[in-house]
Amino acid sequence: MRFGVINIDGAYVSAFNVLQEMSRDDIEVYHYNDSATYHVPPHQHDFYELYCLLNGPFTFHVENNRYALKPGSLLLVQPGEVHWPELEQPPRDIERIVLWLNPQFISSLSIFLPQTLGTFGENLQKEQLIIPEEKTYQVILGLLYSLLYEKNRADADSPYLCHLILSQLLVYLGRAMNEREMPPERLGARYREIMLVHEYINAHFKEELTVNDLAEHFYMDKNTLTRQFKRIIGMTPGDYIRRKRLETAHALIRQGYSVLNAGYSSGFSDYSAFYRAFCHLYGQAPSTFSSQTRKNRTAAYRNGK
Incomplete structure (x- = not known):
């Protein structure tokens, strides 16, 4: 199955965030296209990190798990989980969208999304990899680009629109996580x-x-x-x-x-x-x-x- 990438002329590509620390108290989103990720040692955050690979393959470690990521797959790292990209020689440019989510801000949305937010806890303790169906993935990818657009636009309405877009994104991520519980025939007999x-x-x-x-x-x-x-x-x-x-x-x-x-x-x-x-x-x-x-x-x- 081939997953397409929305083409918006490489929009909103930013320099790699070397500090790996959030400066906002809600969400941050980055579009990278470089090899800087190869210089990142094992580390952990106090926030959620959603990793969306746009070219690949690329190997990523979370705690004791090793994931061979491809376009069409998503990786959600929980706060406190040690993670790092696998070093390859020679390094190559990796295009990816990275979304950071403040746990306190996510919790504040529980009034509106109680069922969806339940996914961001016990259900993720054993599995970080999310492989949505193609249509769901395309919607998720489009929402990530919408967040990048609002980040770039940065007008008075952008923070509110970002929160609305994120709410939609969380719903689709919740659906994608629930798809992991589908009968084997939906995911392949083996x-x-x-x-x-x-x-x-x-x-x-x-x-x-x-x-x-x-x-x-x-x-x-x-x-x-x-x-x-x-x-x-x-x-x-x-x-x-x-x-x-x-x-x-x-x-x-x-x-x-x-x-x-x-x-x-x-x-x-x-x-x-x-x-x-x-x-x-x-x-x-x-x-x-x-x-x-x-x-x-x-x-x-x-x-x-």
């Missing part, structure tokens, strides 16, 4: 099955786990599992298990674990396999990364004195 596999890997990737184990556990043909998992998640089950282990090892090394302990604690039983995979993904040996991390910690400690 969708729910693959998402169960995805959740199982997230819970068991540190254990001895192979594609054959997954196929046997879920009573699926190995080739079908691999093909459908790659179609929905963006990589094969084996690649996803390896990536989860590497990301965990990377995080443990940053926390001060030794390279050996980080590798084994993340599910690697063979150090040479861990070494090769780490070098391939991160472009440096785990020992080099560990040494750099220790130096950075020492420098930060000295600077803090």
